[in-house]
Amino acid sequence: MLPLQSETPFPKIIADLLGLDINEPWVIAVTAIVAAAVIATVLLTMTAVLGIWGKRKITAAFTDRIAVNRHGPYGLLIIPADAVRLLSKELIVPEGVDRPAWDLAPLIIASSALLGFAVIPFGNDLQLADPEIGLAYVFAVASIASLGLLMAGYASNNKFSFLGGLRAVAQNLAYEIPLVLTGVSVVLFAGSLRLSTIVDVQQQTLVSLGGIAIPSWFAFVNPFAFALFLIANLAEVGRNPFDIPEAPTEIVAGYQTEYSSVYFVLIYLGEFIHIFLGGAIIATIFLGGPSGPVLPGVVWFFIKMISVYLFTQWARSAVPRVRIDQLIQIGWKGMLVLSFANLVLTAIIVGVVNA
Known part of the structure; x- marks a missing residue:
């Protein structure tokens, strides 16, 4: 397999197609905007298909129904x-809402996930940007959504919304730390925070069985870290058993109770784009990113990302919700301890191998 680290990111490809000089400042700005618009359009289309239609069909298949x-x-x-x-x-605005925060919350929730895709390598040269701190950047911008959830809950002037916002912050704090620590264990193996480098490292052959080369995807190298990341990701995107911030049978709809019309659409959009972002991160750091035989890299990337989405939908249909106290205990007493243990063990193994 060819290495996927690219010297010609997506904006340069667009500049070459248009016959423009990428070294010109205005060309860089224009092609970056066009590339970002292409990526956003693909993600919004996926959200429309998988969020509105696919979610119903998938849930119906799990529960033996037909759906739409x-x-x-x-x-x-x-x-x-x-x-x-x-x-x-x-658009109904309840009395007593903190209007600026109430208006901004849906925008923050939706935009934070879109920003994360700026550094995701979708395939050969299909990457908007490739900074040295790519993985840290993704975690940082994705966590901004927690602020939006808290703002939505607080500003709504509704006790159920406020409880949902507080639950969202408590849940994200409890599971973001294990998520980041597990990601750091991948960084120790790869030796870089750059996402293209992490993908490149996974192109090496781990073992060959009967002439079939098994790639050194970090899901194979460290399946324990892969399992931890999958579970923590479920909590981050609010899927069962960790859908406590919404919990329809307990607090109406949590932080989004008072939202309607276009604001509800933005929150719903943000929820699914965060699920896709979680799948994109898992595909990139554990499943070799866009690598795969026969099919183009971008096709493999979306297959892996959608597979993670299907896993979250299975969890939504099959796994019962835990209580808020159980959720916090699992996060702080279980996931945190296990993620630290995984990090220490990984550091020891990397140290011994490189000694």
């Missing part, structure tokens, strides 16, 4: 129907 089948072929017209329905509804 009356709106066009296979129910696909439910996508524009839901879009028109939600966006045409009145």
Whole structure:
């Protein structure tokens, strides 16, 4: 397999197609905006298909139902129907809300996940930017969503929303630390925070069985870290058994209770883009990123990312919700201890191998 670290990122490809000099400042700005728009369009389209239509179909398959089948072929017209329905509804602003924070919260929730995709390598040369601190950047911008959730809960002037916001912060604090520590264990193996380098390191052959080369994906090298990251990611994206911040049977809809119309769409959009971002991170640091046989790298990347999405939907349908006290105990007394143990063990192994 060829290494995936690229000297010609996505904006340069666009500049070459347009016959422009990438060294010109205005060309860099324009091509970066165009590349970002392409990536955002793909993600928004995925959210429309998998969030509106796919979620219903997948959940129905897990629970032995049919789901939408009356709106066009296979129910696909439910996508524009839901879009028109939600966006045409009145935006109801409850009395007593803290208006600036209430207005900003949905934008923060949606935009924080989109920012994370700026450094994700989708395939050969399909990367908006490739900074040396790529993995740290992804974790940093994704965690901004916690601020949006707290703002939504506090500003809504609703006790159920406020409880949901507090639960979201408590949950994210409890599980972001294990998530980051597990990611650091990957950095120890790769020797870099640059995502393209992490992908390149996984192209080496781990073992060859019967002429079939098994790549050194970190999911194979350290399956314990992979399992920890998958579980922590479920908590980060609010999927069962960790959907405590919304908990419809307990606190109505948590932090999003008072939102309607376009603001609800933004929160719903942010939720699914965060799920896709979690899948993109897992695909990049544990599953070899865009690497794979026969098919183009970008196809393999989306297969891996959507596979993680399907796992979260399975968890949503099959795993019962835990109580808030159980969630905190699992995070601080279980995941944190295990992630530290994994980090120490990884450091010892890397130290012995490199000695």
